[in-house]
Amino acid sequence: MVFMACRTLPWGVVGTAGGAGLLLAALTRITGETGERLSLHLLRAAVLAFAAGLVFLLDDPARHTTATVPTPRPVRIALRVALVVPATAAWWTAALLLVPTELRPPVADITLEAGAAFALAVAGAAVAVRFTEVTRPGPRVAAGLLTSAVLVMVCWPGRWALFVPVGDERWAAAHDRWAVVLAGAVLVGALGAVEPLRRWAWPVVRGR
Template identity: 40%
Template sequence: MIRALVVALLAPTWRTLPWAPLAAGGTLGLALVGAPALLPLTLPPVVLVDLVRVAALSGALGAAFLLDDPAGHTTGAVPTPRLLRHSLRTALLLPLAAGWWVAVLAVARLAPASGAGLPYGALTVEAAALTACSVACAAGVLRWGGGTAAGSTAGPAVIVLSASLAAVPHRYRLFVAVDDPHWADVHRYGWAGLLAAAVCGWFAWSLQPTTRRPVSGGFGGRRAFGAAGSR
């Protein structure tokens, strides 16, 4: 039954994906890493790594709109679990995001840079963590705020998170330089831990709420109870 439901939801979900912000974030990210390839300047590895990081943030901002659904008010009334709807949207994004990230790294490799090559694995963990935080934040906004649009809130939240990760004292900083002696540990424990926490948050906030909250209305001041968080 679940398989049949997923098959039935595939096409409608694909059509309602927020293609405009996804395409905008992806295009901006590719443009950022592609610009140095057109310049005759040789970039130091630190600068090239930061450009790839900004491209990853651009993609994460586009992913912040993944769970936005203009028809959310109608789909919330059907017996389709919200976790299934969110999972389907996320599953459709994953291959697109993976292909886009491979393109980002391939374009960045064309940029003239001095020193060793890019740390592809570590940067991929950073990009995955930022994107997961973005989608998890969107799920949290929908879970606690209701409505059908979360990208306009989740996007700025990811920017604030990224700025915080870059501004904290060096001991707790995740955005470290590529030549930092703690580079490997930061990615093994810090970024990987953030990725795991974001996935857990997305899962928890995508669950259908079981509590009900009172909504004033009805005749004679009686209260009608509606399910909290219809999305």
Template identity: 40%
Template sequence: MRRRLTARRGVLSALVGPTLRAMRPAPVAGALAAALLVVAVPAVLGLDLEPDDHARLLRFAAVCAATGLAFTFDDPAKPTTLAVPVPSRWPAAIRGAFGLAAFTAWWAAAVTLTYAGADELRLPVPGLTLEAVTIAALALAASAVTCRFSARGVGGPIAAPAALGLALAVAVAPTTPPMFVPAIVRGTVWTAVHERWAALLALVLAAIVTAVAAPARPTARRTTASCRHRDSASTGSSGCGSGR
């Protein structure tokens, strides 16, 4: 058992470099950088904002940053990959972990920048962090699902607007109180709202795990290429689609 765990750790370590190099860093990095500029505006211009205004900026910036995570699971090499020596969920898990790590680092920088540009600012950072992580998870879920069912392995152009739509749906959901309550609200109302956020995060994480862990279905291109390979390897074979 210990040898097996050690071997798996070695394989995962060897997968990290190639998997990260195969990712599309430009959309993720661009969205995170643009979102950081959103919260930097008050600090750069010296604006004196109310705490709830800073909270709105952080929420808006989190949505902007999440659109970049919608490209996390894009894999343009998917149509040419007939077989891999490891389960497909392993590279997907590395991509998802990297996306969450990048968003976590961005969120820490955004909160630090917000406090640096304000005097005596008090924000409910744990609750805002829960909201931001849930929005990021929605984007990752959209990316995982769209890439899973994309024959080309590129789901970002669909997942990004889908993530925005999901965030908007959460914002306008007819709940009482609403999912986005002012940052000046405290007490039982704030607690009740963020219990709903925690439940939503658990559901979204379960959806991501399901999309990543489910066995990959072969695309039409893979099936055709596999058939040609078997036909060329077996002389006299009638082929996959001959019906004999």
């Protein structure tokens, strides 16, 4: 089962997204005097790029066939997530190391942002699988994720800001909110992974 799940994972999409993210992180080394100002933005863009690849994690062309197997959906989803966690951790480590030490934002806080973004990506995919019949929800979820990120950066009220610069006095409060986002994403993802309840209907009594 593990081997089959590993074979069906969209490694190509995740790898492409990861490569794009690493290129963005590497740009912090060649931005010269503007590197300190841009490093946080580039690292956040790298996180968003990789998250856009993770939304394809639950794409399954054979979904309506695998739905009949005895393994419950929560187990299948958990297995897919578990298989991609080591690759995600390795990617994030590489992305951080690409940013020069003097330009690197606080590791714990930016890792919290990354974890929340990745959890939101998987949660969005799980919800799409839970409430739709499409076999490849990834493109739609990716579009929603990218659109939401832009709207949050542009339209989100300043007093509840999530994307703040390192020296901003709202930095600590923003990351308290990121912790809430992470917890909410994990909860939504867990609920989205649950098998849908079968519709219940009153028994029909046929007349004699």
